[in-house]
Amino acid sequence: MIRAYAQEKAELHKFELLNQDYVSQNIRLAKLSALFMPLLQGLISVSFLMVLLAGGYQLLEHRISLGSFVMFNTYMGMLVWPMIAIGWVVNLTQRGKASWERIMELMREEPAIFAGKSKESRELQGEVRFEGVEVKYPAGLALKRVDLEIAAGETVAIVGHTGSGKSTLVSLIPRLIDPTRGRVLLDGVDLRELDQQWVRRQIGFVPQETFLFSATLADNIAWGMEGATEADISRAADLAGLSPDIASFPAGFQTMIGERGLTLSGGQKQRVAIARAILRDPRILILDDALSSVDTLTEESILTGLAGVMRGRTTILISHRVSTVQNAGRIFVIEHGEVAEQGTHDQLIASGGYYADLYQKQLLEEELEAI
Ligand SMILES: Nc1ncnc2c1ncn2[C@@H]1O[C@H](COP(=O)(O)OP(=O)(O)OP(=O)(O)O)[C@@H](O)[C@H]1O
Ligand SMILES: [Mg+2]
Known part of the structure; x- marks a missing residue:
């Protein structure tokens, strides 16, 4: 049809438009995820900085011991990766859920015509x-x-x-x-x-x-x-x-x-x-x-x-x-x-x-x- 009606250019253009849309959506996604990692790292560093400042101050004031301060810092360091992992898993499940919904929509589709109940073995006459x-x-x-x-x-x-x-x-x-x-x-x-x-x-x-x-x-x-x-x-x-x-x-x-x-x-x-x-x-x-x-x-x-x-x-x-x-x-x-x-x-x-x-x-x- 495309050849007979000389529509190559118009069809290519339509295809191009679809591709451009796809590319720009992907670039947006790439930009978002590029922003995400530095932001996360920054947030972690800031929290360490805050603990260091507030804890150091309290240590100098002799309100907490050096042991408690070191312990607090270590615990916080240990918590960083599990927190990142939880965020990652939540993200994964959300994406999975979106696909799951679409798959289930198909799986739930019922045929409009149901098979009758009786099982037949005789020969049809054809009336x-x-x-x-x-x-x-x-x-x-x-x-x-x-x-x-x-x-x-x-x-x-x-x-x-x-x-x-x-x-x-x-x-x-x-x-x-x-x-x-x-x-x-x-x-x-x-x-x-x-x-x-x-x-x-x-x-x-x-x-x-x-x-x-x-x-x-x-x-x-x-x-x-x-x-x-x-x-x-x-x-x-x-x-x-x-x-x-x-x-x-x-x-x-x-x-x-x-x-x-x-x-x-x-x-x-x-x-x-x-x-x-x-x-x-x-x-x-x-x-x-x-x-x-x-x-x-x-x-x-x-x-x-x-x-x-x-x-x-x-x-x-x-x-x-x-x-x-x-x-x-x-x-x-x-x-x-x-x-x-x-x-x-x-x-x-x-x-x-x-x-x-x-x-x-x-x-x-x-x-x-x-x-
Ligand atoms: N699946 C469908 N959904 C909606 N309308 C339909 C559908 N199939 C046929 N029709 C409509 O029902 C009418 C009868 O169509 P049908 O295909 O039975 O005609 P036909 O007599 O076989 O024609 P032809 O001789 O061109 O094959 C037409 O008006 C057609 O538009
Ligand atoms: Mg017909």
């Missing part, structure tokens, strides 16, 4: 139901009373304007957020009562923004799946349409990607994320706009591959492209946080709403491209 679900963000309602039923094994698609609430809707399923009102049920049980780890292990979630680790390609695909074999990884990559790309990489599956290695293209990143989700062999697969950066041909082959693996499993596809969603069993159109239309491709075309519009526009685009 998802939304009942009067409402999600409220600080900026306003993202979902308003959504009622949806997705049968186990069904493939559904979600379309809608940007910002209509599609991502919000699917992030409720792996319980990345909780609804403000209403409930989300998996196999008829409220998500809040289910063991969160168990639920998440059975969901393959490809978020809109893919995240890859700075590790090898194989590690990225097998992330979170310790026992994955090479054959599993290569099968998942194959289904995600990644194999031709991998063949062209210098070290194949062992190619380092991310900050410390090769930079993947947008479409390659998306397909790595899809491979990661497939490898988990999930009961529910959610693709949030996960094919947006691949061309329509690659998309078709990935969808065909996915249809094979996901047979009998629940699949939820979000897209802005009719080509991605048209073969889904049911298509939901979300508008302003509500389900505005639903039905099959043909039903929605016939009813002439948002979906039919989208279809007409994309048909036109394709025709124009063909010219």
Whole structure:
């Protein structure tokens, strides 16, 4: 971003300002501690001087003995270092306390979403139901009373304007957020009562923004799946349409990607994320706009591959492209946080709403491209 917008100078200047602030604070600290030692030494010398003066005077007046005077002086000399040490320790504890408070602030942080109580061992069927679900963000309602039923094994698609609430809707399923009102049920049980780890292990979630680790390609695909074999990884990559790309990489599956290695293209990143989700062999697969950066041909082959693996499993596809969603069993159109239309491709075309519009526009685009 900095290079593309030619902001090197401005960013350097900001960095410079921060550094200057840091330097001046440190100089202040150095000045203070430079003042401290001489002050302490001076104070000690002055106290000795005072004792010498007052004691010497009393000695000359014969009010105290020479022994008492020497004894007093010796005791005072012995006390100097322990006093300095106490000051030092108090200083240390105060600094420690300041850091301790900051650390404890982090340690005391509680997750907003608590794991449900029951431990599950059975297999998830994959039926998802939304009942009067409402999600409220600080900026306003993202979902308003959504009622949806997705049968186990069904493939559904979600379309809608940007910002209509599609991502919000699917992030409720792996319980990345909780609804403000209403409930989300998996196999008829409220998500809040289910063991969160168990639920998440059975969901393959490809978020809109893919995240890859700075590790090898194989590690990225097998992330979170310790026992994955090479054959599993290569099968998942194959289904995600990644194999031709991998063949062209210098070290194949062992190619380092991310900050410390090769930079993947947008479409390659998306397909790595899809491979990661497939490898988990999930009961529910959610693709949030996960094919947006691949061309329509690659998309078709990935969808065909996915249809094979996901047979009998629940699949939820979000897209802005009719080509991605048209073969889904049911298509939901979300508008302003509500389900505005639903039905099959043909039903929605016939009813002439948002979906039919989208279809007409994309048909036109394709025709124009063909010219
Ligand atoms: N974490 C959040 N905090 C606050 N507001 C949010 C958050 N996530 C989403 N929103 C808001 O909720 C609304 C719905 O967002 P959402 O991401 O669900 O839209 P979307 O349908 O997925 O859009 P797109 O097609 O662009 O991906 C938007 O107005 C957005 O600004
Ligand atoms: Mg989204």
